[in-house]
Amino acid sequence: MTTKTVADALHIFYELNSAFADAYWETNDINHKDLFFAMRSLLQEELDELHKLSMQDHIYPYEPINPSVLQLNGKLQKLAPEIESIVLRTQTASNLSDLIPSACDLFSTGAA
Numbered sequence: 001m002t003t004k005t006v007a008d009a010l011h012i013f014y015e016l017n018s019a020f021a022d023a024y025w026e027t028n029d030i031n032h033k034d035l036f037f038a039m040r041s042l043l044q045e046e047l048d049e050l051h052k053l054s055m056q057d058h059i060y061p062y063e064p065i066n067p068s069v070l071q072l073n074g075k076l077q078k079l080a081p082e083i084e085s086i087v088l089r090t091q092t093a094s095n096l097s098d099l100i101p102s103a104c105d106l107f108s109t110g111a112a
Contacts (some may be wrong), residue, residue, distance in 0.1 A: 003097050004106050007060035010050055012102045017043050019095040035075070035086075062106055073107040076100045086096045 004012075006020045017040060024036040049065040064070055079086070087093040 004041050005058060006050060006053060006062050007058040010047075010058070012106060013043055013047050013050070013097070013101060016099045016103055019048065019092060019099055022089070022092045022097065023087050026087070026092055029086075033084055035079070039072055039075050039079075042075075043071055045074075054100065062090045065109065070107060073104055076104055080091055 003084050020036050020040040020043065024033055024040065027036070037067050045066045046064065046069040075098055077100075080097070083100075087096060
């Protein structure tokens with residue numbers, strides 16, 4: 001397994017943040033809106049912390065900075081098998097299906 005860098009994490013998190021925003025606006029179910037908003041908020045807190053790092057730090061292995069972002073891992077793992085029934089737009093569902101394993105890999109390697 002290759003070690004994911006801060007730059008890798010930023011890329012995955014930017015894409016995931018965008019997919020959460022799409023899913024939020026595409027659903028009409030208030031519970032799903034709440035779920036996507038909560039996940040996006042957790043992710044944004046981590047992105048805010050990562051933005052404080054200098055460009056030279058982007059080559060270092062990624063480790064979660066904000067402990068609350070680890071809650072996102074569990075939420076993503078619960079969401080993954082339900083993507084097709086919760087996210088109705090094909091492109092958004094596909095984006096999330098591709099990004100969730102990458103994000104979960106970041107959390108498992110970062111927590112180790």
